[in-house]
Amino acid sequence: MSASWRAVRRRLMTPSHNETKLSTRGFHEKSPEARETLETVGATFLDGYAFAVEARDQDEAHQWLERIPVRFRGFAYEGAAMGLAMLDGLPVPGKGRVAAFLAGHGAPHDYMVHVGIGWAMARLPRFRWASVAPADPLLRWLALDGYGFHQAYFRTQRYVREQYRDPSFPWPGDETRRYAGHAIDQGIGRALWFIGGTDPAVVADLVDGFAADRRADLYSGVGLAACYAGGADEAELLHLLERAGRYRPQIAQGAAFASTARVESGLLTPHTELAVRVLCGLAPPQAAEVCTQARPAPVVDGRLTAYEVWRRQISERVSSGAPWART
Incomplete structure (x- = not known):
């Protein structure tokens, strides 16, 4: 051509x-x-x-x-x-x-x-x-995260205001398809950081407007976007943690994911260093190491997808030593 x-x-x-x-x-x-x-x-x-x-x-x-x-x-x-x-x-x-x-x-x-x-x-x-x-049997779920972000970003009324959730999402179409809604919600959570203009109070209000069984995934996405995209200072990040309450471990997991993405690509920035320190109590290379060590090999889906097991292990490891976990 x-x-x-x-x-x-x-x-x-x-x-x-x-x-x-x-x-x-x-x-x-x-x-x-x-x-x-x-x-x-x-x-x-x-x-x-x-x-x-x-x-x-x-x-x-x-x-x-x-x-x-x-x-x-x-x-x-x-x-x-x-x-x-x-x-x-x-x-x-x-x-x-x-x-x-x-x-x-x-x-x-x-x-x-x-x-x-x-x-x-x-x-x-x-x-x-x-x-x-x-x-990729593990990272394929990030595609649904991207799908969820797109739908919330461009179809905000439907996916955020009306909180639409497809009960029979057709992809990936195997026995793990029941997890699709969770991965999509993680992407919607990332989009909420944009929809709320990086304002933690507005973003938290948006998340808290969803059904309780969706908030863990949504807050995970918020934590990832706050760390990767940035836009909040230290006081605002602390306010985000305060508003997240019981979902602080999910905020930390999302931040660890974001830190890993930036460390592995060589695109580390000051705002990511700040966010991962506040949200996880770690330096970015430390957060990336946690994600690497917890990464399942081989990838075997069971009652929980290997991806969800990975996320939960990261959440437990990074939140156990976070400053907010000691208060």
Whole structure:
């Protein structure tokens, strides 16, 4: 495909940056600084998407992605994964782009790549999901996390205000499908950090408006977004812990996941260091080590999915030594 046709494909397939403006979405604006952070995240995601759709190959996409500032680069890789998954899921020449990306330049960003696949799922017809379903038996659940984020972000009335939950979600379609709603809620929780404008009080009010049996997963997503995307200072993070109450261990687990994603990709930032210290009482490499040590091998699903067992072990380990656990 010529460069000119790839450029046309980029223009046709890439959503407008206006779609990620807080004013467009009707999200809470805490401050101009928080708005700028969240809108930059959204714009960078779409830039990554556009790079992947237009690039000649993943090497060229990688060159473009690596120019993104460290704080936002992970979101660009997430967007790139969505773009590649969209191409895999559409009737266009060539397949296996996401798998090749995970085996290549996307490998250090595997958390974000799997989340990006979920964004594509939300935009593709369900009968095409099999063409983009992740093969990793553990991280595949992050695709549903990405799906949940997308639905809450773009269909806020339905998924947040009305708290819709699909009782018969069709993916991954095996005996573990009962876990799908939990993974989707973890993504919805991440989106609540954006919808609430990084304001812990607003975000906590949103979470607490959901049924009690959904809040653990939602708060886990909130903790991940607070640590990875940032936007809150130390006092605000402490207020988030106070509001989370019994769900503090889930907040800590989400923060540990976020820290691991940034450490493994070499994209550590001061706001992540602050958040993981406040929420987990650990330095980012320590939190990443907890996640690595708890990671199941081999991955065997039982009454609980291996992914949920992993999350619970992380939660127990990081929260046992957290400052708030001693008060």
